[in-house]
Amino acid sequence: MTNDNWTDAECRYFFDLFEGEKKKGNKTKAGMNQTGKDFIAKKFEEKFGKKHIWNIFRNKYDTSRRIYARYKKLIYNRTGLGYDAMGRIDMSEDWWEQRKQEWPEAVNYKNKMLANMDVYDREFGAIVVTGAEGWSAQQGEASLDSRVGTENNDDEADSVDMQVPIEETQNRVGCSRPKRKRKEVDPATEISIARNVILEQKNKLVAHMVERDDRSSVENVLEVLNDLPGVRKWSPFHSGAVDHLLADLANRQGFMAFPSVEDKISYLEHITGRKLDD
Structure with missing residues (x-):
């Protein structure tokens, strides 16, 4: 089954539930246990009136991971990126044409905002691309139980090897030792921070609207x-x-x-x- 009928609010709620079950210890290396699966399905049905089998949630997780990876590939190591008020990439036609030459599917994000990016950042963390297997999570869930579906293999064919670096922790104020020079922050990290400020405001508005509608x-x-x-x-x-x-x-x-x-x-x-x- 596809995930095309998921709303942004449903996706955010699912990942919030998933994160909560991880904190409870219901997510192990083997995947989400039955207690966690049952709780997520029950709370999701109570919230949205939709009863899903676990495969639907698993497919949504894997699909979201692939979407996140594609978007990270698009913005990785790009300097001077701009965003509009809605959080969409706002660059010239020449810039998009260059990206299209590098990666034909980049054009799909020309007028598209990736919703719930802050949720994906928390869940998938630093990511790496391998040419043989496509994007996979270095931090967070690599797959719920197993990799699902092969219909999207073409999306991962032209991947490149790279890893998003983690910013070095700053020295404590007043430390007697000389300050160490901070590692240069990866441009994608700076862009992600700026973009997330915009998305956080939008997500708060969406959450408020959902809460008001429920009330x-x-x-x-x-x-x-x-x-x-x-x-x-x-x-x-x-x-x-x-x-x-x-x-x-x-x-x-x-x-x-x-x-x-x-x-x-x-x-x-x-x-x-x-x-x-x-």
């Missing part, structure tokens, strides 16, 4: 309505409130915006023309 979902709003003190299900007040809240997302958001139970009840009484005890 104003029909299921959550009706649960809040039914829990209001004094509410009798299918009373004239309750029926009118249900009709109002199901009619429009803005109605649900307005209802949830009131901080107190009293305000919520007063709002519904006003909008429906019914009293709570009707």
Whole structure:
């Protein structure tokens, strides 16, 4: 199965769950154990209403790793890279033409922003390319259980050997020893930091929008309505409130915006023309 129908929010949530299970010790060298698999699948279904078998998550992991590797290949050791406000590479046509000569698939990223790059950076870490096997993770998960699928082998055919260096830790302030000269930071690392500042702001906005949508979902709003003190299900007040809240997302958001139970009840009484005890 493909991963084309994954949203950015679903991808981010899966990797957050995966990272959490690693911290719990449910990820070993042999792969994610059954406890971790079951927890991830359960929480994902609760969040998005989608029930996946583990192969779907495994395929998404491997696909994300390959996408991350291709993008790192594109920006590796490039100086003077620029990004637009959306975090997309903003370079001249000549620059893209040169990249296309080196790697024909580079053109796929000309107007494309790689979402969740900060998540990929945390999970896959430093990476290396080998001509025989394509990109693989030097830090983080090389594969969940085994390498999945061979349909994308062509994407990895023209790989080159390279490794992203790790920045040397700075000396402590006030140390009596003479300061050691810092290693020159790889341009790709500097570019990644600048890009991640943009992506972090975007991801925070996306997370906020998802949280707001979840809070104003029909299921959550009706649960809040039914829990209001004094509410009798299918009373004239309750029926009118249900009709109002199901009619429009803005109605649900307005209802949830009131901080107190009293305000919520007063709002519904006003909008429906019914009293709570009707």
